[in-house]
Amino acid sequence: MSPDLIVILTAVLAACGCGLIGSFLVLRKNAMLGDAISHAVLPGLVLAFLVTAGRNVVPMLIGATVMGLLTAWLTEALSGTRRVYADAALGVVFTLLFAVGVILVSLYADQVDLDQDCVLYGEIAYTPWNSLVIGGVNYGPRPLWVLGGVFLANVLFITLFYKQLKICSFDPQLARSLGINERLWHYLLMGMVALSVVAAFESVGAILVVAMLIIPGATAFLLTHRLFTMLGLSLLIGAVCALGGFYGASWLDASISGTMTVVGGIVFGLALAYNAMRRHLAQRLALRTG
Amino acid sequence: MDFWDLTLRFFALGDVNVRNVVAGSMLLGCSAGCLSTFVYLQRQSLIGDALAHAALPGVGLAFLVAGSRELGFLLAGAALTAWLAALVVNLIVRTSAIKLDAALGIVLSVFFGAGVVILTHIQKSGAGNQAGLDRFLFGQAAAISGRDVRLLLVVTGLLLLAVAAGFSRFKILSFDRGFAQTLGVPVGRWQFLLTTMVVAAVVIGLQAVGVVLMAAMMITPAASARQWTDRLWLMTLLASLFGMIAGLIGAYVSFLAPRLPTGPWIVVVVSLIFGVSVLLAPRRGLLSRMVGFIRQRRATMQDHILKALYRAGMASGVWDRGYDRVGMATAFGFLPGDLRPALGRLRRRGYLELVNGAYRLSAEGREEGARVLRLHRLWEVYLSRYLELPADHVHRDAHEMEHILTPEMEARLEELLERPEFDPHAQKIPYPERREPA
Numbered sequence: 001m002s003p004d005l006i007v008i009l010t011a012v013l014a015a016c017g018c019g020l021i022g023s024f025l026v027l028r029k030n031a032m033l034g035d036a037i038s039h040a041v042l043p044g045l046v047l048a049f050l051v052t053a054g055r056n057v058v059p060m061l062i063g064a065t066v067m068g069l070l071t072a073w074l075t076e077a078l079s080g081t082r083r084v085y086a087d088a089a090l091g092v093v094f095t096l097l098f099a100v101g102v103i104l105v106s107l108y109a110d111q112v113d114l115d116q117d118c119v120l121y122g123e124i125a126y127t128p129w130n131s132l133v134i135g136g137v138n139y140g141p142r143p144l145w146v147l148g149g150v151f152l153a154n155v156l157f158i159t160l161f162y163k164q165l166k167i168c169s170f171d172p173q174l175a176r177s178l179g180i181n182e183r184l185w186h187y188l189l190m191g192m193v194a195l196s197v198v199a200a201f202e203s204v205g206a207i208l209v210v211a212m213l214i215i216p217g218a219t220a221f222l223l224t225h226r227l228f229t230m231l232g233l234s235l236l237i238g239a240v241c242a243l244g245g246f247y248g249a250s251w252l253d254a255s256i257s258g259t260m261t262v263v264g265g266i267v268f269g270l271a272l273a274y275n276a277m278r279r280h281l282a283q284r285l286a287l288r289t290g
Numbered sequence: 291m292d293f294w295d296l297t298l299r300f301f302a303l304g305d306v307n308v309r310n311v312v313a314g315s316m317l318l319g320c321s322a323g324c325l326s327t328f329v330y331l332q333r334q335s336l337i338g339d340a341l342a343h344a345a346l347p348g349v350g351l352a353f354l355v356a357g358s359r360e361l362g363f364l365l366a367g368a369a370l371t372a373w374l375a376a377l378v379v380n381l382i383v384r385t386s387a388i389k390l391d392a393a394l395g396i397v398l399s400v401f402f403g404a405g406v407v408i409l410t411h412i413q414k415s416g417a418g419n420q421a422g423l424d425r426f427l428f429g430q431a432a433a434i435s436g437r438d439v440r441l442l443l444v445v446t447g448l449l450l451l452a453v454a455a456g457f458s459r460f461k462i463l464s465f466d467r468g469f470a471q472t473l474g475v476p477v478g479r480w481q482f483l484l485t486t487m488v489v490a491a492v493v494i495g496l497q498a499v500g501v502v503l504m505a506a507m508m509i510t511p512a513a514s515a516r517q518w519t520d521r522l523w524l525m526t527l528l529a530s531l532f533g534m535i536a537g538l539i540g541a542y543v544s545f546l547a548p549r550l551p552t553g554p555w556i557v558v559v560v561s562l563i564f565g566v567s568v569l570l571a572p573r574r575g576l577l578s579r580m581v582g583f584i585r586q587r588r589a590t591m592q593d594h595i596l597k598a599l600y601r602a603g604m605a606s607g608v609w610d611r612g613y614d615r616v617g618m619a620t621a622f623g624f625l626p627g628d629l630r631p632a633l634g635r636l637r638r639r640g641y642l643e644l645v646n647g648a649y650r651l652s653a654e655g656r657e658e659g660a661r662v663l664r665l666h667r668l669w670e671v672y673l674s675r676y677l678e679l680p681a682d683h684v685h686r687d688a689h690e691m692e693h694i695l696t697p698e699m700e701a702r703l704e705e706l707l708e709r710p711e712f713d714p715h716a717q718k719i720p721y722p723e724r725r726e727p728a
Contacts, residue, residue: 026388029389029391029392030391031389031391031392031395032336032339032394032395034395035336035339035394035395039502081576083517083574083576084516084568085330085335087333087335087336087391088330088333088335088509088512088513089513090335090336091335091338091339091505091509091510091513092509092510092561092564095502095503095506095509095561096557096558096561098502099503099506099554099561100554102428102502102503102551102553103550103551103555103558106549106551107549107550109549206502207399207402207502208399208402210395210398211400213395214395214396214399215396215399215400217392221388221392222387222388249407252411253411253415254406254408254410254411254414255406255407255409257403257406258404258406258410259403259407261399261400261403261404261406262403262407264399264400264403265396265400265403268396272385272386275385275386276385276386
């Protein structure tokens with residue numbers, strides 16, 4: 001595979017994986033929890049680095065998932081005490097975890113191969129040279145394997161538990177009355193979010209992961225009222241962001257992940273305008289016929 | 291140099307650099323803390339997060355346009371895009387079905403992405419030395435100069451003045467928008483002013499704590515201050531104070547260990563303040579709630595013991611019969627383990643007497659038991675008469691109310707019900723004997 005193709009494939013997998021699972025965040029009005037988790041995985045990553053003394057995939061995924069779940073749980077526990085509003089609880093938790101992560105990065109800078117640039121921008125452009133070597137055999141670009149695996153896991157998770165996720169997202173009370181353990185699904189979903197975030201983290205950075213989590217889902221949300229269509233559209237939009245980002249970046253001579261996000265913003269803006277226009281037209285039509 | 295030497299040097303503030311860092315961190319903590327109060331009460335805590343991220347493209351653009359790293363320019367650019375972001379969030383929420391959380395997430399990541407594009411473009415095109423621009427990302431308090439401090443001082447001063455001058459308006463805006471509207475307050479204009487002030491506070495904080503952690507300074511001071519008070523002015527004051535303390539200690543820690551960045555330490559300190567507030571604040575604090583809960587449970591247990599003994603006495607007419615702990619547990623259905631501490635407390639307060647290893651009611655205990663039983667039965671009468679509940683439905687409710695009713699309420703009930711003689715189960719209600727006035 002040519003290096004360009006590898007980078008494009010990485011971008012598409014990152015955007016689609018995050019977009020798919022992020023659609024549920026948008027539906028559950030939990031989008032900022034995605035933002036929080038994407039920040040809070042940082043200390044988990046650093047700890048995994050320190051413990052295993054290297055970029056091993058499995059400990060990184062575990063560390064980050066634990067931190068993601070911790071964020072979701074702490075936020076809920078804190079707002080459950082009814083001492084702070086839910087949004088403030090979220091803000092307190094993730095900023096603290098991120099601050100701890102930054103401190104750990106600067107404290108162990110010589111042992112942790114994770115600099116501040118990587119945290120912010122990701123290093124998607126270096127993907128082709130980041131090889132997975134097991135027992136001396138080179139299996140090709142590592143991020144591709146990780147992102148591909150997590151993407152498949154997301155697809156599998158959503159296909160297998162489509163019904164549960166749907167009911168829990170649209171009507172948690174109905175879910176509970178049907179005997180579905182709504183809390184369990186919430187945390188499973190957050191676990192998948194954390195997994196997707198950390199897989200994409202290395203490639204696109206902490207903050208731009210948020211874009212990939214929220215923008216495809218939110219854009220699709222504006223265009224359809226059917227969950228299945230929404231998920232399909234989110235995949236399409238993720239791919240558009242990735243491709244637009246790649247070519248836009250080489251045109252602007254700028255960061256790929258940043259450009260992906262800007263393309264996402266443009267796509268969302270178009271959907272917003274289309275949505276507003278459609279509403280406006282529907283209103284006019286209703287006035288004329290009624 | 292050892293720890294104490296360093297500490298002394300830091301707090302003596304002799305070093306100009308130290309002075310600048312301390313002043314800068316404290317000023318930013320003060321302005322952000324002060325404004326965080328209103329943002330918190332409007333339940334828009336995460337707007338600070340979005341605004342801080344959205345400032346990044348402004349910094350890059352200002353550098354591209356002006357070609358200099360003059361702080362004033364950069365901050366103006368940052369303020370412009372941050373302010374634009376607030377506008378866009380508002381637009382999305384108003385014109386579509388997208389909720390605030392998703393709107394915030396989209397705006398913060400897209401603006402930040404645009405900032406990253408601009409910064410990387412500057413870096414790669416070699417359009418000049420961009421070093422110093424990325425200090426806005428993570429913050430670099432050590433780079434705060436004397437001129438920066440003066441700028442911070444002016445902005446903070448203006449913000450505090452504006453808060454003081456418009457305090458009553460901001461108050462009504464934060465608590466009850468609809469009410470403000472009916473009073474004829476131009477809500478839109480005041481909200482616009484508040485948003486602009488929040489933008490200003492966020493932007494001036496960026497260089498010390500950075501984009502990502504600025505969000506914390508817009509949330510945590512207010513969330514901490516809220517625990518200590520219900521008064522807005524005090525909450526504003528405390529939030530500013532907490533912000534300043536965090537700034538000072540953050541600067542101190544990174545002075546002790548220069549490898550540790552100031553911004554994250556400021557956030558860690560302010561989070562610690564938050565933790566302490568949530569746990570220890572009087573009244574609202576979790577600890578004080580827990581103590582109150584335990585006290586309430588103890589009082590309930592004691593009431594139940596006195597009531598049970600009193601009822602037994604009333605039924606048999608024998609008042610000097612004593613029960614040992616196990617005997618009492620079996621006679622009245624208590625758990626012996628629950629009884630042990632409660633009996634000790636009742637004896638110390640003089641409600642119970644311990645005679646030959648058996649507890650019995652003292653004169654005060656008899657009065658107190660009568661009071662609890664009276665409250666119980668009065669409440670039953672009240673429920674059945676006014677809510678017209680059947681007699682078999684009133685016991686459980688009365689069982690809880692007997693511990694809560696105050697003497698004033700008791701007097702009201704007695705008057706309202708005309709001092710009934712029997713409860714709905716046709717059991718006699720015990721009244722204290724009327725003492726003749728001396």
